[in-house]
Amino acid sequence: MVDITAQQLTGEEYQRYSRHLTLPEVGVSGQEKLKGAKVLCIGAGGLGSPIGIYLAAAGIGTIGVMDFDVVDVTNLQRQIAHTTKDVGRPKVQSIKEKLEAINPHVKVVVHDTRLEADNALAVFKNYDIIVDGSDNFATRYLVNDAAFMAGKPLVYGSIFRFEGQVSVFHPSQGDQPCYRCLYSNPPPASLVPS
DSSP: OOOOOOOOOOHHHHHHTHHHHTSTTTHHHHHHHHHHOEEEEEOSSTTHHHHHHHHHHHTOSEEEEEOOOBOOGGGTTTOTTOOGGGTTSBHHHHHHHHHHHHOTTSEEEEEOSOOOTTTHHHHHTTOSEEEEOOSSHHHHHHHHHHHHHHTOOEEEEEEETTEEEEEEEOTTSSSOOOHHHHSSSOOOGGGSOO
16 A cells, blocks of 8 residues: 555645545545655656646646657657647656646656666655556666665556556565566567567
């Protein structure tokens, strides 16, 4: 179980989240926990864009976004947080503006850098949950290893054409497996489709 410190809602937030508050599975206490949560999204592209949008809409209090790429016109048909005016801009800046426009009550922290072995643990320590929206195996394995070492729950997602996968790995929950437990080694580059 992730220990998230609940934060009291404002009057405006009661109105914004009124539909959540009526759900017995969420209610006021659940929404306050969402407000207290800190989630890091690795990637601001095809997976990271909708992830960020839904995290902001749901009221996650702090959303970190880590990506080092810039928006390209070829991204626009699938990376829904970015628009034509964002072409050439860092993805983290583009998505930050969109998330803050969707919900001004969230704090968006940008990490405009590549995830590396020497920065992963320092970044991960500031978040409750890590969401992997990366698009390559090297990053996916690094995210898994760092989340495992940091004892952070990892939500992993992957897409290829019209197929997708999602899993949750929680290393601090006893004998739970991690991504590397299921797939010990990345496939050879020659077998991985673009």
